[in-house]
Amino acid sequence: MTILVTGATGNVGRNVVEGLVRAGAKVRALTRTPDRFRFPDEVEVVGGDLAAPETVRPALAGVEALYLFPLAYLTPQIRSFEDVITTEAIVGLAAAAGVGRVVMLGSSDPDFLGLERVVEESGMAWTILRPGEFAVNKLDQWGPSIRSGDVVRTAYADAWGTPIHEADIADVAVAALLEDGHAGAHYELTGPAALTLRQQVAAIGEGLGREIRFEEITHAQARAELIAAGIAPEVVDEMILWYPDNYATLVPAVSPASEVTGRPWRTLTEWAADHADDLRREES
Numbered sequence: 001m002t003i004l005v006t007g008a009t010g011n012v013g014r015n016v017v018e019g020l021v022r023a024g025a026k027v028r029a030l031t032r033t034p035d036r037f038r039f040p041d042e043v044e045v046v047g048g049d050l051a052a053p054e055t056v057r058p059a060l061a062g063v064e065a066l067y068l069f070p071l072a073y074l075t076p077q078i079r080s081f082e083d084v085i086t087t088e089a090i091v092g093l094a095a096a097a098g099v100g101r102v103v104m105l106g107s108s109d110p111d112f113l114g115l116e117r118v119v120e121e122s123g124m125a126w127t128i129l130r131p132g133e134f135a136v137n138k139l140d141q142w143g144p145s146i147r148s149g150d151v152v153r154t155a156y157a158d159a160w161g162t163p164i165h166e167a168d169i170a171d172v173a174v175a176a177l178l179e180d181g182h183a184g185a186h187y188e189l190t191g192p193a194a195l196t197l198r199q200q201v202a203a204i205g206e207g208l209g210r211e212i213r214f215e216e217i218t219h220a221q222a223r224a225e226l227i228a229a230g231i232a233p234e235v236v237d238e239m240i241l242w243y244p245d246n247y248a249t250l251v252p253a254v255s256p257a258s259e260v261t262g263r264p265w266r267t268l269t270e271w272a273a274d275h276a277d278d279l280r281r282e283e284s
């Protein structure tokens with residue numbers, strides 16, 4: 001059976017592709033720029049843009065299962081839910097093309113519920129993944145400081161988060177694409193432990209094998225630094241307050257996901273070791 005992976009060059013998508021290939025599945029990967037990204041040789045690479053749904057129609061021919069990437073929050077600067085609506089159109093095209101199974105990358109953010117409804121009512125057998133904060137966000141948030149020095153400066157040192165390794169999300173997607181028994185499931189996915197921001201920085205340092213110091217700064221200092229880095233002020237306010245605002249809803253992982261994959265959840269320390277090249281100290 002052919003499985004179409006959308007968002008295939010993305011953090012989760014590329015791991016979905018690799019996991020499916022490892023399992024011996026026939027994979028078709030959708031990207032806007034087929035020549036840019038190096039996929040495993042076994043993968044059929046096809047062009048298409050989720051923001052222009054008609055361009056995706058040919059890629060759906062003969063597909064039995066779909067990994068659906070939602071266009072939303074692609075960068076901290078772009079937050080348009082019109083992009084989710086274009087993803088809704090892909091769901092309709094997939095159902096019309098005879099795709100039997102869909103695994104949607106959603107979010108713990110309720111803004112994705114509209115797209116979830118469309119998937120649930122599509123007639124396809126569906127599984128919805130609702131991950132919280134991705135560990136890979138740290139590359140944008142803290143990567144520049146970790147590469148250029150040994151200090152991370154952040155406000156709200158004692159706010160909690162449960163960052164999840166993108167490969168763990170992908171493992172759940174692969175299981176749901178290949179195995180029976182996941183239809184109708186909403187999988188709430190978090191990392192394996194709740195860590196304060198201070199603890200997260202320490203865990204990343206451990207994974208990189210060097211000490212990264214944490215320096216707590218005030219809300220006003222953090223705001224000024226992010227705005228100076230070119231991020232729009234209204235986005236900055238949301239970014240800084242995300243941790244304290246979400247504290248009450250963040251619980252240590254009690255997700256059924258490790259039951260799904262049968263393997264222990266990857267820690268933030270493992271995540272950092274996996275991204276050692278992305279976080280390598282630049283020589284000054």
Ligand SMILES: NC(=O)c1ccc[n+]([C@@H]2O[C@H](COP(=O)([O-])OP(=O)(O)OC[C@H]3O[C@@H](n4cnc5c(N)ncnc54)[C@H](OP(=O)(O)O)[C@@H]3O)[C@@H](O)[C@H]2O)c1
Binds near residue numbers: 031108137
């Ligand atoms: N970051 C978080 O903490 C978090 C938490 C929960 C949920 N989420 C959700 O997870 C998703 C991000 O997943 P990810 O990190 O795996 O993806 P990602 O790394 O942001 O990759 C996005 C991929 O989408 C593809 N794409 C297709 N059409 C596009 C278009 N018109 N414009 C821009 N990109 C397009 C791009 O592939 P090509 O360039 O090859 O076409 C790109 O590789 C978002 O929907 C986000 O809301 C994120």
